[in-house]
Amino acid sequence: MKKQVFILLFVSLYFQGFSQFFTENSTKKIQKGITKYQGYFTFYYDENEDKIYLEIDKLNTDFLYVNALSEGIGSNDIGIDRGQLGGGVVVHFKKAGNKILLVQPNLKYRAITNNIEEKKSVKEAFAKSVLHGFTIKETKNNTYLVDASSFFMRDAHGVANTLARNNQGNYSLDKSRSAFNLERTKAFPKNVEFDVLLTFKGKPKGYNIRSVTPDATAVSVNQHHSFVELPDNNYKPRSFDTRSGGYAMSYLDYATPVNESITKRFIYRHRLEKKNPNAKISEAKEPIIYYLDRGTPEPVRSALLDGGRWWNQAFEAAGYKDAFQFKMLPENADPLDVRYNVVQWVHRSTRGWSYGASISDPRTGEIIKGHVSLGSLRIRQDFLIAQALQAPYANNNANDDFALQMALARIRQLSAHEIGHTLGFAHNFAASTNNRSSVMDYPHPKFSLKEDGSINFSDAYDTKIGAWDKVTVAYFYQDFPEGKNEAEELNLILESATKKGLKYLSDQDARSQGSASSAAHLWDNGGNIHDELYNILKIRKKAIANFSADNIKTKQPYSVLEDVFVPLYFFHRYQTEATTKLIGGLEYSYAVKGDNQTIVKRVSGTTERIALQAVLQTLNVNEVAIPEEKLALFPPRAMGFGRTRESFKSKLGVAFDAFSAVETAAEMSLNLLLNPQRMSRLIAHKSLSESQLGLEELIDELTNKTIKKTHKNKYYQELQNVINTKVLEQLFYLGANKSQYQQVNAIVLYKLNDIKEILENKKSNGVQIIYNKAMVNMIEVYLKNPNSHKKTLAPQIPDGSPIGN
Structure with missing residues (x-):
């Protein structure tokens, strides 16, 4: 007690x-x-x-x-x-x-x-x-x-x-x-x-x-x-429109009349008001100010500031003067202090994503703090891509400023992109097929070949805000004069964008390998997706032909040269993915009743066939084989420079494995092309029009360009066998898949019998007879019990995105 x-x-x-x-x-x-x-x-x-x-x-x-x-x-x-x-x-x-x-x-x-x-x-x-x-x-x-x-x-x-x-x-x-x-x-x-x-x-x-x-x-x-402290009640929420390029803040309002939607949707945005709403150009009562992490080094610091400030171009187009500002964070300010919108330079042990997040008022959607996290290793990947494309270290010189400038150009775009998220904007993955209309796309570096055969780096990344970005800023932040009907004015902004041919599609239309969109892709370029794939393949081939010890600095181990070669060898991976989406693809938009956007229509059979031929080129041994003379550049890994997840994988122990590189590249293309959802769409689309590409035709073309191919060159023939085996593996997987139309299964099983007959009748000699018989045996065993087949996977493809798992 x-x-x-x-x-x-x-x-x-x-x-x-x-x-x-x-x-x-x-x-x-x-x-x-x-x-x-x-x-x-x-x-x-x-x-x-x-x-x-x-x-x-x-x-x-x-x-x-x-x-x-x-x-x-x-x-x-x-x-x-x-x-x-x-x-x-x-x-x-x-x-x-x-x-x-x-x-x-x-x-x-x-x-x-x-x-x-x-x-x-x-x-x-x-x-x-x-x-x-x-x-x-x-x-x-x-x-x-x-x-x-x-x-x-x-x-x-x-x-x-x-x-x-x-x-x-x-x-x-x-x-x-x-x-x-x-x-x-x-x-x-x-x-x-x-x-x-x-x-x-x-x-x-x-x-x-x-x-x-x-x-x-x-x-x-x-x-x-x-x-x-929560903001005052003077903020006016702005209605969400699916066409506007933003994210929806939503809740259910049970006091809503029965003839209206119970779900209320508003956009996330910062509070921004003109000092003079009736003026065509006016300063803001309180500008939107972002601050850059003081720990960011030069020349990255200047590049980030330059790129982030692009947004002021869009705010000026919306009638504001200096409404968006980007400065260095004051000394001793805490990046997590809600009073500061911050772009933070974040270090990780491996290359990774950057992202833009925000703190908002859950009651209204008003953004209180924007916070960007930029991965510091991102710039090194772009430098590596440029280094792979053009050998900068000949004659013991370091002529690599072009690589640095390209990497900094990407950093400017990245700064604008991630800040865009914190302003309320969603990804626009249709922008790259629409004249680079938005920084909210994932951009792949854009190159061309000069007349002398060298690679032109000058247009790798855009240097300004896009036309679509001006639309989103106008919809989100335009301050309308007194007497104007806000709903009508906002609709006019979006209808005007449609008339100008601007397109907007976001994540759900781009990220899935089986997605149907003909326009929404990650890390691609060009209005004609298939033409850009051919362009990418030409650039890739030229760069591989020129690849040498001059792609690394003197005194660096050749293991580093192999690492530089990885992004070059797989340089076509994202444009291939974009091109496959034209096959069984759809053209559509986020159309609403009363506007003039395309609701939905099939990609034409002509375009599908052109796209198919482009994709099949990525299975052509002449394209994917690592030239024999280049193999002498890649010895077993040096002590202290072992393989990582961004390296080629090998079935040869310590030795470099050119066969596995081809196997991995082939599996990548085949996984994309023979996607079950895509194949089911071919069935559905063909039933509506004979002009569409059909699954039987696709498999026949695939067979012609792979199984039927032969090469006098022994190295190329062995690589062809690698590709042919992957074709069979992917068809086996497709034939047993239960998440697609049954018609797909039936056609695949039927075509496997055709392929078996082709292999049985194929003229060959030597060890090739053994390989052909082995493939025939694979088909026979599979056809007896398709459901028991277990797919053999190729060595995992090295990490690719983010360019810029």
């Missing part, structure tokens, strides 16, 4: 030290070991206990809670990056007995009405979430003091779950090795920021976590928490 009295007395005396400073407006040490931070929420740090005590003086007042990572792990595969944002959610504090609850209301379901009871009925119908409960330590004048340490010192970002999901091991938070990071714990009038070093203990399983930590049993990262 005496012990309990002593503890109560100690606690009472301890918190008297806080109560006397409840009303003092300052940030300073108030007694030994205790520092007060005055801001949107006042809090105290007690260094004796490494604890945060929070003053709560705003009950039932909504604010924004955001978590993020201020320091990451550095692995692209794991995905726990420095500067990575978590969700931004609306929360409020609510008193319940001797506790304060942090409550997240459910904003997915609402009732926009003046009827209080109707609002209440929806609120009570759906669950809310209580994120944390705080025990009240002291109360004074409706202000409550709580120990908030456990709320901040937790795995809010889900690091342990991410590690487990990626098979890197089972980890748990070790609070004895965790602590508050005061350097990034700060208070401001409209936001307070808390930073915590968290250590996760566990048994590592995967290579990735071992590769990026000094001791993989103890993984330490920094998580960041922000409490932010």
Whole structure:
């Protein structure tokens, strides 16, 4: 009993030290070991206990809670990056007995009405979430003091779950090795920021976590928490239109009349208003300002600033003067401080994606903070591509400025692209087939051959904002004069874009290998997709013919030369993917009733056949064989320069494997061409018009260009056998597939009998007789029980995208 009295007395005396400073407006040490931070929420740090005590003086007042990572792990595969944002959610504090609850209301379901009871009925119908409960330590004048340490010192970002999901091991938070990071714990009038070093203990399983930590049993990262005042009610949400090039913020409004959609959709955008809405050109009341990470080195720094500033071209076209600005981040500013839109330079152990994220008001879609993460190794891949295409190191010289300039051109485009996401814009993967109309596409470097046979690098990447980007800025940010009907003006912007021939298609139309869009592709070029594939193949062939030891610097091991050769050998991979989509393809748009866009129509049979011949060229031994004389350039890997996932794979142990390179390239093309969804579309389209390319015709052409081919050159003939085996493997897979039309299975099985007969009757001699008989046997075994076949995979293709898994 005496012990309990002593503890109560100690606690009472301890918190008297806080109560006397409840009303003092300052940030300073108030007694030994205790520092007060005055801001949107006042809090105290007690260094004796490494604890945060929070003053709560705003009950039932909504604010924004955001978590993020201020320091990451550095692995692209794991995905726990420095500067990575978590969700931004609306929360409020609510008193319940001797506790304060942090409550997240459910904003997915609402009732926009003046009827209080109707609002209440929806609120009570759906669950809310209580994120944390705080025990009240002291109360004074409706202000409550709580120990908030456990709320901040937790795995809010889900690091342990991410590690487990990626098979890197089972980890748990070790609070004895965790602590508050005061350097990034700060208070401001409209936001307070808390930073915590968290250590996760566990048994590592995967290579990735071992590769990026000094001791993989103890993984330490920094998580960041922000409490932010929500914007005022003067922001006006703008309606989402599927044609507008943005993302939809949506919720269900149960107060909606029955004859209208219950789902309300609005765009995400920054608040931007003209000082003079009636002026054709006006400054903004508050410009949109972005800041670049001070840790970005030159010449990348200047390139990023140049590219990001392209957006001002679009804002000027929408009637603003200097409304978009891009500057260096002020010294000592925290990149995660919500007051700053930031482009952050992020390092990882391997090449990886860049991305643009944002914190927005979940009530309205207003963007509060844009945050871009740019992978620092991205520039090196573009440099490598240029280095592979044109040997810059002849005669011990380093004539590689052209490669640097091309890589910097890509960085400018990347800066504009990722900032575009944080302005509210979605990918436009139709832009590359539409005169490079948007920086929101994934651009492949565009090259041409000069008259002297050398490669022209001058037009590799665009140097400005695109025509489509001006449309999205106008739709999102145009400030209309008083008296104008906003809905009508917004529709005019989009209809005008259609009349100009601008196209917009996004991720779902481009990312799947079996997608049907004739226009939406990743890493492609050209209005005529198949023509650009032929162009890519010509450039690739020329560069391979010129490839030599001059593609690397003097004194570098030849293992590096092999690495330089990889992106050149697979240089055609993305244009091949784009071209295959013309086969069984569709031309369509995000049409709405009343506009003049193409709703949907089939790609013509003529175009399909042209595309097929272009794709079959990627299975031509003359195209994909590594020239015999080049094989002498690739010895076994040198000590300290072993193979990586971006290297050629080998079935020859330490030796370079030219056969496996061809096998991998062939499998890539065949996987794309003989996609089950694509083959089913051929059946459907052929039933509607005899002029369309049919599956039987496709297989016959594939057979003519592969199985029926013979070569006098023994090396080429062996490579042909490699390709032919992959053709059979892909047809076997297709013939047994259950996720396609049954007609596809029937035709494939029928054609395999034809191929068997061709092989049986094929004139051959020597070892080729053995190979042909083996392929005949493969077909016979397969036809007895197609469902028992297990596809033999080629060596994995080295990582390709992001150019710029």
